[in-house]
Amino acid sequence: MRVSILGAGAIAYGLAAYLAEAGHDPMLWSPSGERTKALAAGEFLTATGAIEATVPVRIAKNCKEAIASADVVMIALPANGHKKVMDAAAPYLSEGTPVIISSHSSFGALYLSKQLSERKVSLPIVVWGTTLVTGRQSGPTEVHVTSIRQKLDVATLPFDSMDQGFDLCMTLFGDRFVKRDGLLAIALSNLNPQNHLGIALLNLTRMEKGEQWSQAGNVTPAVGRLIEALDAERLAIAAHFGIAVRTVEEHFSLSFHVPMGTVSEMNQEMERQGRGGLGPTTIESRYILEDVPFGLLPTVLLGKMSGNSAPLHESGISIFSAAFGRDLKADNDILPALGIEAMAKADFENLCHEGF
Structure with missing residues (x-):
């Protein structure tokens, strides 16, 4: 699947490495454009630790390009950047294209839902209780992945999209997801x-x-x-x-x-x-x-x-x-x-x- 990751920090890099190793096609978009310059110039992404891989990763020039080519969109950056990225993404998200928030914070899924409702666009918003990976960036093209979580809480907004969101997560990241009873459960599951x-x-x-x-x-x-x-x-x-x-x-x-x-x-x-x-x-x-x-x-x-x-x-x-x-x-x-x-x-x- 073509997965566009909005973000370019350690978690975004770790997700990109995981997806590429699993046979998917990740694309990164850096809101500032700074972190991904070396990758955009053709260098490979190298992951060490819990993921050992050197993989090519596509880089989007802007948010519109990232979303236009995506089967799935992921938001993976610190919560203080979520609103900015959601504001950038909302005009381009199309009916039915799933969005995964890794990890969900401060009811950001409600904010995105509100933005999309104003455009009369409906899509499943998948929310995680925490991140799939932990780690730190060790350079402009390197990430050290400390761990990959065995279990990860997941829910969707609206709730009736749960089966679709769960199956999508399993397809992308394997059998590690645990269904939770809605957005409130996820909000109270992020420790x-x-x-x-x-x-x-x-x-x-x-x-x-x-x-x-x-x-x-x-x-x-x-x-x-x-x-x-x-x-x-x-x-x-x-x-x-x-x-x-x-x-x-x-x-x-x-x-x-x-x-x-x-x-x-x-x-x-x-x-x-x-x-x-x-x-x-x-x-x-x-x-x-x-x-x-x-x-x-x-x-x-x-x-x-x-x-x-x-x-x-x-x-x-x-x-x-x-x-x-x-x-x-x-x-x-x-x-x-x-x-x-x-x-x-x-x-x-x-x-x-x-x-x-």
Whole structure:
């Protein structure tokens, strides 16, 4: 299949390498055009780690070109770029062409649905609870893939497109997907924001000083307990909506292939196996600038809507805003366009099921 990936970071590169190795035909579009210059000049994409491959990848000159030639469109870049890319893509998306959001954040699928409804275009929007791969770019044509997740939560908007979206994901990426009960379930299944809050908050000076530090190795018992307490808030909100989601312990075990234990124990096992990974070397990190406004804030809003407050999530937003000297909530450019805060719970649940 011809798969156009809107994005050009580590996740987009990892997806392109995976798809090419699986016999598909990926195309990358970089919104800035900077990251893909070498690939556009004819150099091959090289992946190391969990994917070992050197493959050719097509590069689109613009968003219109990327979408025009695609059987499937994927959005794969940090959440603070989702609105910009959706705005660029919406005028060119055509009836029935599936869009996969990897990974879904801050009800971006609703924003895209709203944009498409204004054009009277209907298509399945497939949302993932997290990314298929983890890793880092090691150069303009290189990506090191740390892991490929064994299980990945998936849902669709509208909900009645679930079978089509599930089959598409299986065709592209294999038997690793788990159907979830709609967009709300996916929103409450993305554990990265809460986990990154615990990791970044309690290792903030390491990040600010640019140290080289093991991320998993520094998920000490204290960090692990904070992550587990954050998880308890998320689970309480999910229970109020009647949604079954994985626990953080299940997430770490399935994502990183370690025996079940406490969050700290599983991270220490990853470290022992040499898979601890490196933590961010700057506070200008997606762990804060993406996950606070686009991950923690939606959870706080869902908590208020459900009557289950999330004081640790809310405090994390306030603490990081204070550390940065500005209101990080204001960075979210998706939620204001949706007006979720003014919606009744039943109306919002219906919107997450049907879309606009």
